[in-house]
Amino acid sequence: MGNTSSMLTQYDIEEVQEHCNHTFSQQEIVSLYQRFCQLDRNGGGFISAEEFLSVPEFAVNPLSQRLLRMLDGLNFKEFVAFLSAFSSRATLQQKVEFIFKVYDSDGNGKVTFSDMLEVLRDLSGQFISEQQREQVLIHVLEEAGYTKNSLLGLSDFMKILGNTGLKMEVEVPVD
Structure with a gap:
């Protein structure tokens, strides 16, 4: 191979x-x-x-x-x-592990407020201000039972995303 x-x-x-x-x-x-x-x-x-x-x-x-x-x-x-x-055959655990790796860019097994803010910044670009991003993120964290100072691990991501109906699929064209 x-x-x-x-x-x-x-x-x-x-x-x-x-x-x-x-x-x-x-x-x-x-x-x-x-x-x-x-x-x-x-x-x-x-x-x-x-x-x-x-x-x-x-x-x-x-x-x-x-x-x-x-x-x-x-x-x-x-x-x-x-x-x-x-893949449509991937488990929720596999999908959440992937998302966690995207957020945990330094690979230390923990995601900080700053890590999440960076991803949100990448996703939103110039469409919202830094202050608005922080407010949205603080609100989302608080709804999930976390604070701005929380360090999130994979199990926290599973808890947060586990009931969201996460849909992450790409069809592989087969000849």
């Missing part, structure tokens, strides 16, 4: 399926492999940040810079694991 010009074997497909908790069918994995090879322009077996930015939908995503920190240098197996959070 190191060389992207080679074809996936049945063993490779099953290994990737196992790695991503069977969130994709074998056919979807083959389609994802074809897309991975298209993105991996230099054929090195890894996708760089620049290669990800070649996808127009990704480049215009307000969270693209945050996501690039998670994506830069992924091999195919890691690429599929990353995308698995967007």
